[in-house]
Amino acid sequence: MAAHIFRRNAVYYWRRRPRRPLASFFSCPHLFLSLKTTSRATARRLAVQLDLILEDAAMLAERDTLDLSSSQIETMLRAVVTNHLGKLERVATAAKCAPDFDIRQVRLDDKKAFWTYALLDAQGPGACLRREDYDQMVADGFSASDINDVWQHLCLLRNNKLVPTKPHVLRRLVEDVEAVPTAMNLGIAQGIYYRGLKLALASIDRRYGGNRVEDACLDRMILAQNDPPSPRPAMGVMHDNGPPRDPPKKETLLASASAARQSVSTSARQSLGLAYCKPAKIGANANRNGAYLTSK
Numbered sequence: 001m002a003a004h005i006f007r008r009n010a011v012y013y014w015r016r017r018p019r020r021p022l023a024s025f026f027s028c029p030h031l032f033l034s035l036k037t038t039s040r041a042t043a044r045r046l047a048v049q050l051d052l053i054l055e056d057a058a059m060l061a062e063r064d065t066l067d068l069s070s071s072q073i074e075t076m077l078r079a080v081v082t083n084h085l086g087k088l089e090r091v092a093t094a095a096k097c098a099p100d101f102d103i104r105q106v107r108l109d110d111k112k113a114f115w116t117y118a119l120l121d122a123q124g125p126g127a128c129l130r131r132e133d134y135d136q137m138v139a140d141g142f143s144a145s146d147i148n149d150v151w152q153h154l155c156l157l158r159n160n161k162l163v164p165t166k167p168h169v170l171r172r173l174v175e176d177v178e179a180v181p182t183a184m185n186l187g188i189a190q191g192i193y194y195r196g197l198k199l200a201l202a203s204i205d206r207r208y209g210g211n212r213v214e215d216a217c218l219d220r221m222i223l224a225q226n227d228p229p230s231p232r233p234a235m236g237v238m239h240d241n242g243p244p245r246d247p248p249k250k251e252t253l254l255a256s257a258s259a260a261r262q263s264v265s266t267s268a269r270q271s272l273g274l275a276y277c278k279p280a281k282i283g284a285n286a287n288r289n290g291a292y293l294t295s296k
Contacts (some may be wrong), residue, residue, distance in 0.1 A: 001211055003184060004016050004047050004051065005035070005043045007040075010038050011035070011036065011037070011038060012035045012037055012038070012039075012042075012043035013028055013032065013033065013034050013035060013041065013154050013254045014031075014032075014033045014034075014035055014043075014046065014047050014050050015031065015033075016030065016031050016051070016054060017029060017030050017031075018030075018031055018054065019054075019058040022054075022057060022058050031054070033161065035047070055281060059179065063067070067184065067185070068174075068177070068185055068188055071187065072177040072178075072179055075176075075177050075194060076173055076174075076176070076177055076189060076196075077192050077195065077196050077199075079173070079176065079196075079233055080192060080196025080197065080200075081196045081199050081200050082172070084196060084197050084198045084201075085201040085203065085206075088110075088201065088207060089206075089207055092106070092207040103208055106208060107204055107208055108146070110201055110207070110208075111140070111142075111204065112146060112149050112150050112203050113153065113201050114198060114201040114202050114204075115133075115140075115142075115150045116150050116153045116154050116157070117138060117197045117198040117201060118198050119150075119154060120154075120163065121191070121193075121194040121198045122196045124180065124190070124191070124194075125163050125164035125190070126156065129147070129150070129151050129154075134147060137150065138262075150258060164190060165190055165193050165194075167186070169193070170189040170190055170193065171186065172184045172270075173189045173192070173193065174186060174189050190281050193225070201220050208249055221294040232288065
Protein backbone atom coordinates (compact mmCIF):
# COMPACT_ATOMS: atom_id res chain seq x y z
CA MET A 1 0.00 0.00 0.00
CA ALA A 2 2.95 2.31 0.52
CA ALA A 3 3.48 2.48 -3.26
CA HIS A 4 0.18 4.33 -3.60
CA ILE A 5 1.16 7.24 -1.38
CA PHE A 6 3.93 9.78 -1.78
CA ARG A 7 5.04 12.89 0.01
CA ARG A 8 5.22 16.39 -1.44
CA ASN A 9 6.04 19.47 0.66
CA ALA A 10 5.57 17.48 3.88
CA VAL A 11 2.02 16.48 2.85
CA TYR A 12 1.09 12.97 1.74
CA TYR A 13 -0.90 12.23 -1.40
CA TRP A 14 -2.66 9.15 -2.73
CA ARG A 15 -2.35 8.14 -6.38
CA ARG A 16 -3.82 5.13 -8.15
CA ARG A 17 -4.40 4.08 -11.72
CA PRO A 18 -8.08 3.06 -12.06
CA ARG A 19 -8.80 -0.42 -13.28
CA ARG A 20 -10.03 -0.95 -16.81
CA PRO A 21 -13.76 -1.12 -15.97
CA LEU A 22 -13.48 2.35 -14.42
CA ALA A 23 -11.19 3.91 -17.02
CA SER A 24 -14.11 5.20 -19.11
CA PHE A 25 -15.45 7.16 -16.13
CA PHE A 26 -12.32 9.29 -15.69
CA SER A 27 -10.61 11.67 -18.10
CA CYS A 28 -7.12 11.25 -16.58
CA PRO A 29 -5.02 8.08 -16.41
CA HIS A 30 -4.42 8.44 -12.63
CA LEU A 31 -6.51 9.35 -9.62
CA PHE A 32 -4.73 11.98 -7.54
CA LEU A 33 -5.93 12.97 -4.05
CA SER A 34 -4.38 14.94 -1.20
CA LEU A 35 -4.61 13.14 2.15
CA LYS A 36 -3.99 16.42 4.03
CA THR A 37 -1.75 14.86 6.63
CA THR A 38 1.95 14.91 7.43
CA SER A 39 1.85 11.61 9.32
CA ARG A 40 2.96 8.57 7.36
CA ALA A 41 0.91 6.19 9.54
CA THR A 42 -2.26 8.23 9.00
CA ALA A 43 -1.54 8.42 5.28
CA ARG A 44 -1.17 4.64 5.04
CA ARG A 45 -4.45 4.10 6.91
CA LEU A 46 -6.33 6.48 4.62
CA ALA A 47 -4.76 4.92 1.55
CA VAL A 48 -6.02 1.48 2.55
CA GLN A 49 -9.58 2.78 2.85
CA LEU A 50 -9.37 4.53 -0.52
CA ASP A 51 -8.04 1.36 -2.14
CA LEU A 52 -10.98 -0.63 -0.81
CA ILE A 53 -13.47 1.91 -2.11
CA LEU A 54 -11.84 1.85 -5.53
CA GLU A 55 -11.83 -1.95 -5.63
CA ASP A 56 -15.51 -2.09 -4.69
CA ALA A 57 -16.37 0.35 -7.46
CA ALA A 58 -14.36 -1.67 -9.98
CA MET A 59 -16.03 -4.91 -8.87
CA LEU A 60 -19.48 -3.40 -9.37
CA ALA A 61 -18.49 -2.10 -12.79
CA GLU A 62 -17.20 -5.54 -13.80
CA ARG A 63 -20.48 -7.25 -13.06
CA ASP A 64 -22.40 -8.28 -16.16
CA THR A 65 -25.67 -6.95 -14.82
CA LEU A 66 -26.92 -5.16 -11.73
CA ASP A 67 -30.53 -6.11 -12.34
CA LEU A 68 -32.55 -8.12 -9.85
CA SER A 69 -32.90 -11.83 -10.56
CA SER A 70 -36.24 -13.62 -10.53
CA SER A 71 -35.43 -15.31 -7.23
CA GLN A 72 -34.55 -11.98 -5.62
CA ILE A 73 -37.80 -10.44 -6.85
CA GLU A 74 -39.76 -13.39 -5.48
CA THR A 75 -37.99 -13.11 -2.13
CA MET A 76 -38.78 -9.40 -1.92
CA LEU A 77 -42.45 -9.98 -2.74
CA ARG A 78 -42.73 -12.74 -0.12
CA ALA A 79 -41.15 -10.47 2.50
CA VAL A 80 -43.58 -7.62 1.79
CA VAL A 81 -46.65 -9.89 1.82
CA THR A 82 -45.61 -11.69 5.01
CA ASN A 83 -44.79 -8.48 6.85
CA HIS A 84 -47.98 -6.65 5.90
CA LEU A 85 -50.14 -9.73 6.43
CA GLY A 86 -48.91 -9.90 10.01
CA LYS A 87 -49.83 -6.25 10.58
CA LEU A 88 -53.30 -6.73 9.13
CA GLU A 89 -53.95 -9.79 11.27
CA ARG A 90 -52.99 -7.89 14.43
CA VAL A 91 -55.36 -5.09 13.46
CA ALA A 92 -58.11 -7.62 12.78
CA THR A 93 -57.56 -9.31 16.13
CA ALA A 94 -57.83 -5.98 17.94
CA ALA A 95 -60.96 -5.05 15.98
CA LYS A 96 -62.69 -8.33 16.87
CA CYS A 97 -62.24 -7.54 20.56
CA ALA A 98 -64.15 -4.26 20.26
CA PRO A 99 -67.77 -4.32 21.52
CA ASP A 100 -69.06 -2.54 18.38
CA PHE A 101 -67.29 -4.86 15.95
CA ASP A 102 -69.07 -4.91 12.58
CA ILE A 103 -67.69 -7.60 10.30
CA ARG A 104 -69.40 -6.19 7.21
CA GLN A 105 -67.85 -2.78 7.72
CA VAL A 106 -64.33 -4.05 8.34
CA ARG A 107 -64.51 -6.29 5.30
CA LEU A 108 -65.64 -3.34 3.21
CA ASP A 109 -62.82 -1.17 4.56
CA ASP A 110 -60.24 -3.81 3.66
CA LYS A 111 -61.72 -4.09 0.17
CA LYS A 112 -61.44 -0.32 -0.27
CA ALA A 113 -57.80 -0.41 0.80
CA PHE A 114 -57.24 -3.30 -1.61
CA TRP A 115 -58.53 -1.24 -4.53
CA THR A 116 -56.37 1.70 -3.51
CA TYR A 117 -53.21 -0.37 -3.78
CA ALA A 118 -54.56 -2.13 -6.88
CA LEU A 119 -54.54 1.29 -8.57
CA LEU A 120 -50.99 1.93 -7.36
CA ASP A 121 -49.88 -1.51 -8.50
CA ALA A 122 -51.32 -0.98 -11.97
CA GLN A 123 -50.32 2.65 -12.53
CA GLY A 124 -47.52 3.44 -10.09
CA PRO A 125 -47.28 6.39 -7.69
CA GLY A 126 -49.07 8.69 -10.15
CA ALA A 127 -52.21 6.52 -10.21
CA CYS A 128 -55.57 8.04 -11.02
CA LEU A 129 -59.11 6.74 -11.18
CA ARG A 130 -59.85 5.73 -14.77
CA ARG A 131 -63.16 4.80 -16.30
CA GLU A 132 -62.26 1.11 -16.53
CA ASP A 133 -61.25 1.14 -12.86
CA TYR A 134 -64.59 2.68 -11.98
CA ASP A 135 -66.44 -0.01 -13.90
CA GLN A 136 -64.46 -2.80 -12.22
CA MET A 137 -65.26 -1.42 -8.77
CA VAL A 138 -68.95 -1.23 -9.64
CA ALA A 139 -68.81 -4.85 -10.80
CA ASP A 140 -67.20 -5.70 -7.44
CA GLY A 141 -70.25 -4.31 -5.63
CA PHE A 142 -68.99 -0.79 -4.86
CA SER A 143 -71.33 2.19 -4.74
CA ALA A 144 -70.38 5.68 -5.87
CA SER A 145 -69.67 6.59 -2.25
CA ASP A 146 -67.35 3.61 -1.85
CA ILE A 147 -65.44 4.53 -5.00
CA ASN A 148 -65.08 8.08 -3.72
CA ASP A 149 -63.62 6.68 -0.46
CA VAL A 150 -61.00 4.81 -2.50
CA TRP A 151 -60.00 8.04 -4.24
CA GLN A 152 -59.89 9.93 -0.94
CA HIS A 153 -57.66 7.22 0.51
CA LEU A 154 -55.26 7.58 -2.41
CA CYS A 155 -55.15 11.35 -1.97
CA LEU A 156 -54.55 10.93 1.77
CA LEU A 157 -51.56 8.69 1.10
CA ARG A 158 -50.08 11.35 -1.18
CA ASN A 159 -50.72 14.15 1.31
CA ASN A 160 -48.97 12.16 4.06
CA LYS A 161 -45.96 11.56 1.78
CA LEU A 162 -46.56 7.80 1.77
CA VAL A 163 -46.84 7.76 -2.02
CA PRO A 164 -44.28 7.26 -3.39
CA THR A 165 -42.78 4.97 -0.76
CA LYS A 166 -39.97 6.32 1.41
CA PRO A 167 -36.54 5.73 -0.22
CA HIS A 168 -35.07 4.07 2.88
CA VAL A 169 -37.86 1.45 2.84
CA LEU A 170 -37.14 0.52 -0.77
CA ARG A 171 -33.39 0.58 -0.22
CA ARG A 172 -33.67 -1.81 2.72
CA LEU A 173 -35.90 -4.07 0.64
CA VAL A 174 -33.27 -4.26 -2.11
CA GLU A 175 -30.31 -4.66 0.23
CA ASP A 176 -32.01 -7.50 2.12
CA VAL A 177 -31.70 -9.66 -1.01
CA GLU A 178 -28.03 -8.60 -1.41
CA ALA A 179 -28.71 -6.50 -4.51
CA VAL A 180 -27.31 -3.11 -5.48
CA PRO A 181 -29.81 -0.26 -4.85
CA THR A 182 -29.56 1.24 -8.32
CA ALA A 183 -32.28 3.49 -9.71
CA MET A 184 -33.71 0.60 -11.74
CA ASN A 185 -33.74 -1.79 -8.78
CA LEU A 186 -35.40 0.81 -6.56
CA GLY A 187 -38.07 1.32 -9.23
CA ILE A 188 -38.70 -2.44 -9.35
CA ALA A 189 -38.85 -2.53 -5.55
CA GLN A 190 -41.51 0.19 -5.63
CA GLY A 191 -43.74 -1.91 -7.86
CA ILE A 192 -43.11 -5.02 -5.75
CA TYR A 193 -44.03 -3.09 -2.61
CA TYR A 194 -47.41 -2.00 -4.00
CA ARG A 195 -48.13 -5.48 -5.33
CA GLY A 196 -47.28 -7.08 -1.98
CA LEU A 197 -49.62 -4.75 -0.08
CA LYS A 198 -52.37 -5.48 -2.58
CA LEU A 199 -51.97 -9.24 -2.18
CA ALA A 200 -51.96 -8.99 1.60
CA LEU A 201 -55.13 -6.88 1.60
CA ALA A 202 -56.84 -9.29 -0.81
CA SER A 203 -56.85 -12.10 1.76
CA ILE A 204 -59.96 -10.78 3.52
CA ASP A 205 -61.39 -14.25 4.11
CA ARG A 206 -58.20 -15.19 5.91
CA ARG A 207 -58.76 -12.51 8.55
CA TYR A 208 -62.54 -12.42 8.83
CA GLY A 209 -63.77 -15.61 7.21
CA GLY A 210 -61.64 -18.23 8.93
CA ASN A 211 -60.29 -19.43 5.59
CA ARG A 212 -56.62 -20.06 6.31
CA VAL A 213 -54.21 -22.00 4.19
CA GLU A 214 -52.45 -23.27 7.31
CA ASP A 215 -55.58 -25.11 8.47
CA ALA A 216 -55.08 -27.96 6.00
CA CYS A 217 -51.48 -28.40 7.11
CA LEU A 218 -52.54 -28.27 10.77
CA ASP A 219 -55.20 -30.93 10.19
CA ARG A 220 -52.61 -33.21 8.64
CA MET A 221 -50.31 -32.70 11.61
CA ILE A 222 -53.07 -33.52 14.11
CA LEU A 223 -54.14 -36.62 12.21
CA ALA A 224 -50.54 -37.79 11.99
CA GLN A 225 -50.14 -37.43 15.77
CA ASN A 226 -53.34 -39.39 16.44
CA ASP A 227 -52.52 -42.29 14.13
CA PRO A 228 -52.02 -45.57 16.03
CA PRO A 229 -48.47 -46.91 15.99
CA SER A 230 -47.88 -49.32 13.16
CA PRO A 231 -47.34 -52.93 14.35
CA ARG A 232 -43.85 -54.31 14.18
CA PRO A 233 -43.32 -56.94 11.50
CA ALA A 234 -43.49 -60.44 12.99
CA MET A 235 -40.41 -62.54 12.33
CA GLY A 236 -40.35 -66.30 12.75
CA VAL A 237 -43.89 -66.56 14.14
CA MET A 238 -44.99 -70.14 14.63
CA HIS A 239 -48.69 -70.68 14.20
CA ASP A 240 -50.23 -73.43 16.33
CA ASN A 241 -53.45 -74.70 14.89
CA GLY A 242 -53.88 -77.46 17.45
CA PRO A 243 -56.43 -77.57 20.23
CA PRO A 244 -55.97 -75.13 23.14
CA ARG A 245 -53.76 -76.40 25.90
CA ASP A 246 -54.27 -76.22 29.65
CA PRO A 247 -52.38 -73.42 31.45
CA PRO A 248 -49.20 -74.60 33.20
CA LYS A 249 -49.47 -75.52 36.85
CA LYS A 250 -48.01 -73.34 39.60
CA GLU A 251 -45.40 -75.99 40.57
CA THR A 252 -44.15 -76.10 36.98
CA LEU A 253 -43.72 -72.31 36.85
CA LEU A 254 -41.79 -72.25 40.15
CA ALA A 255 -39.48 -75.02 38.96
CA SER A 256 -38.77 -73.19 35.70
CA ALA A 257 -37.99 -69.94 37.53
CA SER A 258 -35.65 -71.73 39.96
CA ALA A 259 -33.79 -73.42 37.09
CA ALA A 260 -33.42 -70.08 35.29
CA ARG A 261 -31.95 -68.37 38.40
CA GLN A 262 -29.49 -71.21 38.92
CA SER A 263 -28.38 -71.02 35.27
CA VAL A 264 -27.82 -67.24 35.46
CA SER A 265 -25.86 -67.58 38.74
CA THR A 266 -23.61 -70.27 37.26
CA SER A 267 -22.92 -68.16 34.16
CA ALA A 268 -21.99 -65.15 36.31
CA ARG A 269 -19.49 -67.16 38.38
CA GLN A 270 -17.92 -68.64 35.29
CA SER A 271 -17.46 -65.19 33.77
CA LEU A 272 -15.56 -64.13 36.91
CA GLY A 273 -13.23 -67.14 36.68
CA LEU A 274 -14.70 -68.89 39.69
CA ALA A 275 -16.11 -72.40 40.05
CA TYR A 276 -17.48 -74.71 42.69
CA CYS A 277 -15.15 -77.26 44.27
CA LYS A 278 -16.08 -80.16 46.51
CA PRO A 279 -15.49 -79.34 50.18
CA ALA A 280 -12.44 -80.83 51.85
CA LYS A 281 -12.64 -82.53 55.18
CA ILE A 282 -10.79 -79.58 56.73
CA GLY A 283 -13.27 -77.34 58.46
CA ALA A 284 -10.85 -74.39 58.48
CA ASN A 285 -11.20 -73.90 54.72
CA ALA A 286 -14.83 -74.86 54.44
CA ASN A 287 -17.58 -72.32 54.57
CA ARG A 288 -20.86 -72.80 56.32
CA ASN A 289 -22.53 -74.03 53.13
CA GLY A 290 -20.06 -76.88 52.93
CA ALA A 291 -18.22 -75.47 49.87
CA TYR A 292 -15.55 -72.94 49.19
CA LEU A 293 -14.54 -70.92 46.11
CA THR A 294 -11.22 -71.36 44.39
CA SER A 295 -9.82 -69.74 41.30
CA LYS A 296 -9.78 -71.77 38.13
